[in-house]
Amino acid sequence: MRILITNDDGINAPGLKTLEAIAAEISGPEGEVWVVAPAFEQSGVGHCISYASPTMISELGPRRWAAEGSPADCVLAGLHDILPARPDLVLSGVNRGNNAGENVMYSGTIGGAMEAALQGVKAIALSQFLGPRNYEAEDPFEAAAQHGARVIRHLLDNAPWGEDDVYRLFYNVNFPPIPASDVKDITVARQGRRKTAGFVMEGQVSPTGRRFLWVRGSEQSVDTGQGTDVTANLEGHISVTPMRADLTAHDMIADLERAL
Secondary structure, three states, X not given: OEEEEEOOOOOOOHHHHHHHHHHHHHHOOOOEEEEEEEOOOOOOOOOOOOOOOOOOEEEEEOOEEEEOOOHHHHHHHHHHHHOOOOOOEEEEEEEEOOOOHHHHXXXXXXXXXXXXXXXXXXXXXXXXXXXOOOOOOOOOOHHHXXXXXXXXXXXXXXXXXXXXOOOOOEEXXXXXXXXXXXXXXXXXXXXXXXXXXXXEEEEEEOOOXXXXXXXXXXXXXXXXXXXXXXXXXXXXXXXXXXXXXXXXXXXXXXXXXXXX
């Protein structure tokens, strides 16, 4: 199996090392694992592509490349320039922090998987929720490291992939913020929404008198209701959410037609 991996935390991120080990286990001794990851952190860029500027790429070693662009750029570079043939699977992550709830809409990790799906390749995004029980652990990615390959195999062997869909399915996996030994079963969950302020801007003045704005996030450990990804993670489950790159509110079509 040929696997392409990327992330949004950057080529040197510890979560990428975790994903490389997971991908090597999945691909097997006869397989190939290719890394094309951002040269610098790209958290929060979503599904951005560098449409208005070129993307410089650098070969760092065998099957290992860095791109000065977004995770979606990295996937495009891998599919259309770097890899000798299309991969069987694209894995994006393992993100440092959850990509559950509203975080999905901002995540470069999700953006990389989404681009792969738009290109017709099976894709899975993987993220490690952080909390008091794992944030300062020797390996904060332990839950993802020990359970990641099992989850991916389940999806490859049993999950629908929507090969005939206009917008092919991809999967968003979040590992709970607890030690690997305490992780519960896999739970299929819908995307939640934290009832908090979400992201805000906070102003600060530099020593030189210039004013800068910093984006600040909100509390992450907020119950979003049964059946949602955030709550599943907080209850110790691995959440799996099927996604596609279609923002249409399908349940509103008939109402809108009647209204107009």
